[in-house]
Amino acid sequence: MDFITNVFPWITNGPLITVQVMSGLSVAMLLFLVSVGMSLIFGVIRIVNLAHGSFYMVGAYLMVTIVEALPDRPWAFWVALLVAPLGVAVLGGIIEMGLLRLIYRRDPLMQLILTFGLILVIGTLVLLAWGPDNKSVSRPDALAGSVAIFGQPFPAYYLLVLGLAPLVAVALWLIFYRTRWGMLIRAATVDREMLGALGVNVAALYTQVFVFGSWLAGLGGALAAPTVAVALGMDGDVLTTAFVVVVIGGLGSFAGTFISALLVGLLQSFGILIFPAISIVLLFALMAVVLVVRPWGLLGRPEE
Amino acid sequence: MGSRRALVVLLLLVVSLAPLALPPFFLQLLTEIAIVGLFATAFNLLMGFGGMVSFGHAAYFALGAYAPALLVRDAGVPMLLALPAAPMVAAAGALVFGFFIVRLTHTYFAMLSLAFAQIVFTVIFKWKSLTGGDDGLLDVWPPAYLKSPIAYYYFTLAMVGLSLLALHAIVDSPFGYMLKAARENPRRARSIGINVRRHQLLAFGISGAFSGLAGGLFAFYNGSVFPDFAYFTKSFEPLVVALLGGVQSFLGPLAGAFAFKVLEWLISRQWPVYWPLFLGATVVAVVVLLPQGFVGLFGRRVWMRYPSRS
Numbered sequence: 001m002d003f004i005t006n007v008f009p010w011i012t013n014g015p016l017i018t019v020q021v022m023s024g025l026s027v028a029m030l031l032f033l034v035s036v037g038m039s040l041i042f043g044v045i046r047i048v049n050l051a052h053g054s055f056y057m058v059g060a061y062l063m064v065t066i067v068e069a070l071p072d073r074p075w076a077f078w079v080a081l082l083v084a085p086l087g088v089a090v091l092g093g094i095i096e097m098g099l100l101r102l103i104y105r106r107d108p109l110m111q112l113i114l115t116f117g118l119i120l121v122i123g124t125l126v127l128l129a130w131g132p133d134n135k136s137v138s139r140p141d142a143l144a145g146s147v148a149i150f151g152q153p154f155p156a157y158y159l160l161v162l163g164l165a166p167l168v169a170v171a172l173w174l175i176f177y178r179t180r181w182g183m184l185i186r187a188a189t190v191d192r193e194m195l196g197a198l199g200v201n202v203a204a205l206y207t208q209v210f211v212f213g214s215w216l217a218g219l220g221g222a223l224a225a226p227t228v229a230v231a232l233g234m235d236g237d238v239l240t241t242a243f244v245v246v247v248i249g250g251l252g253s254f255a256g257t258f259i260s261a262l263l264v265g266l267l268q269s270f271g272i273l274i275f276p277a278i279s280i281v282l283l284f285a286l287m288a289v290v291l292v293v294r295p296w297g298l299l300g301r302p303e304e
Numbered sequence: 305m306g307s308r309r310a311l312v313v314l315l316l317l318v319v320s321l322a323p324l325a326l327p328p329f330f331l332q333l334l335t336e337i338a339i340v341g342l343f344a345t346a347f348n349l350l351m352g353f354g355g356m357v358s359f360g361h362a363a364y365f366a367l368g369a370y371a372p373a374l375l376v377r378d379a380g381v382p383m384l385l386a387l388p389a390a391p392m393v394a395a396a397g398a399l400v401f402g403f404f405i406v407r408l409t410h411t412y413f414a415m416l417s418l419a420f421a422q423i424v425f426t427v428i429f430k431w432k433s434l435t436g437g438d439d440g441l442l443d444v445w446p447p448a449y450l451k452s453p454i455a456y457y458y459f460t461l462a463m464v465g466l467s468l469l470a471l472h473a474i475v476d477s478p479f480g481y482m483l484k485a486a487r488e489n490p491r492r493a494r495s496i497g498i499n500v501r502r503h504q505l506l507a508f509g510i511s512g513a514f515s516g517l518a519g520g521l522f523a524f525y526n527g528s529v530f531p532d533f534a535y536f537t538k539s540f541e542p543l544v545v546a547l548l549g550g551v552q553s554f555l556g557p558l559a560g561a562f563a564f565k566v567l568e569w570l571i572s573r574q575w576p577v578y579w580p581l582f583l584g585a586t587v588v589a590v591v592v593l594l595p596q597g598f599v600g601l602f603g604r605r606v607w608m609r610y611p612s613r614s
Contacts, residue, residue: 099588099592103591103592106591108410109357109411109414110591112359112411112414113547113587114587116540116587117583117585117586117587117591118584119584120580120581120583120587121581121584121585121588123580123584124577124578124584125581127577128577236535236536236537240422240536243415243418244419281423281427281430284419284422287419288416288419288420288423291404291408291412291415291416292407295407295412296412
């Protein structure tokens, strides 16, 4: 026990651990919003959307622009939080109808390569539109400071994240399991040919799912914008992490994505305390182990 | 076959006489083309001939760049002795990672290879005391007798030429045919006694080794190495190059490398900001407008079967 307290002096510090858990959960919730969209798109359309991180980045940049366009108005932040994800959803719709729709019958690897090409295109367009400098979004006045959790300071804004993301998760669950549209989505992940044969307009469903997934990525980006530097590299960073979350949870699995986002968020939060230098390696090592033992993820389905 | 041999002879003549006519800048461009061509050809041993698409080949390129760079800088080993470490270390990495990767297929194969490459990137990025982290390793130059653009050009040409000969011999060997059989129909290949997984792993190791050599050659050409070499965008370079040139033929990636580098030079000279936009748009256009996709490239049967199961 002495050894443990010597190496990890924080282990007896209850308040610190609490705050660390809470910030880990905040990270997890943001990750969930991004990842569940990626997972949903894969589940239905069978495309690993590598441009998903770019959608997240566009969401954050739209947030910057909208908040800046409405100076000195306390409600600007909330309007932006509503509008920015919608903008990303429109972008997603254009991409699905203009490009992806043309290649659904091709080799899945071609689709992966196409979405990779989109990373480069969107990244350059963002650079041209917003310039190379980092941007920031100020937090709304009501959530600008920090609150004390057992005497430890904790950013008040994270409370919004901690509250909002589970609400979205519950709403998603209700949509998937309690509406006709959700039933169609779940049916499409199981057998989309049969769904088409039963008279469902699968092409329209694909567009809707892609738009919805893009909206979720945009929401994640918009909500994360005040907590990070809005910068050009954020597409790749979030893509790799979301990718890990989705793969660990199981591509196309809603509950798996949630559990895996929690795992990854907490692992990141505590990995920084325990192994500061290699916390990200831990992440990919976890993913590699999962892929080797259960290639289809914790709650996903086998490939064939 | 005769016309192809004539083409190779002509190509050899052009590249060996090029220094007589071209200024040093173009020799450097040709050197880069040769290196990227080797990288893409090594990658295509997996994609074109083995039907395995790796999204993490930057890992082996980077291992091959860092290994000799560290030997030269920190251990004072002469470059010509250090360079063989590039394919060896990269092959070792490829065999270790490949052991796990070849157990999976298709999308999952691609994803696990990407995951391992991200691990390599992160380790390089974080292990500051060894690799210099974000700052990279500077002053990794070849010895004086290879330092001029013309000398390094011929050196690269020789190394790349020998490697391409070796790779061609591998593709044409019984091993190469077993690899193709495993690509066309793994189950049938297994039933006639081919150990599919072992052949794929060996191919992965060979591909990693030559990718590593490309990385090593690039390290001494560039004079420095950076963690970017292992980043996932780098992994797509051989994919795009092979795609541009044609995956079905052995020399396709080499032609792709030529097109890729010349376009990069033309466009980034005028509008450096637009190069990724152009590259991305080209990739999108090739994917959308190539009506056959990979079907004609990989062998019809395997890839016809694949989409229908999803």
